[in-house]
Amino acid sequence: MADYEFLKIDRQGAVTFLTLNRPQRRNALTHRMMLELEDAFVGVGNDPACRVLVLRGAGGHFCAGGDLDTMADLPPVPPGGTDPLLPTYRQFGNALLALEALPQATIAVVEGSAVGAGFGMACCSDVVILREDARFGIPEPRVGFIPSQIIPFLVRRLGEGPVRDLAVTGRVIDAAESYRLGIGRHLCATGAEIEATLQSLLDDILRMExxxxxxxxxxxxxxxxxxxxxxxxxxxxxxxxxxxxxxxxxxxxxxxxxxxxxxxxx
CATH class of the missing domain: 1.10.12 (Lyase 2-enoyl-coa Hydratase; Chain  A, domain 2)
Incomplete structure (x- = not known):
């Protein structure tokens, strides 16, 4: 695994722990982080010794979507040319495809904010553990843009109806509603309960061929x-x-x- 600026990778036996590590911004994604995530997911997929990927965020939040400060810094569109932002934002879709396509089992541990891109990564994971303070949503239209690359993965996880509701209202839903909608299968009240649930899941997965x-x-x-x-x-x-x-x-x-x-x- 490469060394990353905004990700921490920790291999413990057959389990790879990948932590989004920009806690001062609630792990909101920059373009650099999107590239690092795609590279990390591809690396995990090519690692025959890894059997489980555990994805989580540092500092009590999973991922607060895209970083608005970096999104506000728009490069000019060259006359008659392609907008340079197109490949930048389309790339995160490739990162999500790489996560979803991993042959290993994937577990997302979601605490705090999981909106936009964070919502998408959770929906691309096989198993999601929710802490009771977890919050999901696609509030981007309130600000004047959309969560473009995560939509297919949300619809496949939740179905069209709930995603349409979230898209047109901008609601941010709590862990209890997220559990009812099927975003996560495990709802935990404390950090200790999260760790016990995670260990139980790893025990089950590592019995699988x-x-x-x-x-x-x-x-x-x-x-x-x-x-x-x-x-x-x-x-x-x-x-x-x-x-x-x-x-x-x-x-x-x-x-x-x-x-x-x-x-x-x-």
Missing amino acids: PKALAVAKRLVQSCAKKDDLDVLDEAAGNLVGLLRQPEAAEGIRHFMAKTTPSWAKR
């Missing part, structure tokens, strides 16, 4: 994008391919014997 986990995750995601027949054909092919690998034979043998396969670890 990594290749089978990656295939199952990919098939779940494909259901929103492909025809049912294509998904079923792909699933059958994946199942047969996995059954013919030695890990399946080992897993079945240990399951029958009530013992632990080689990949299961804390």
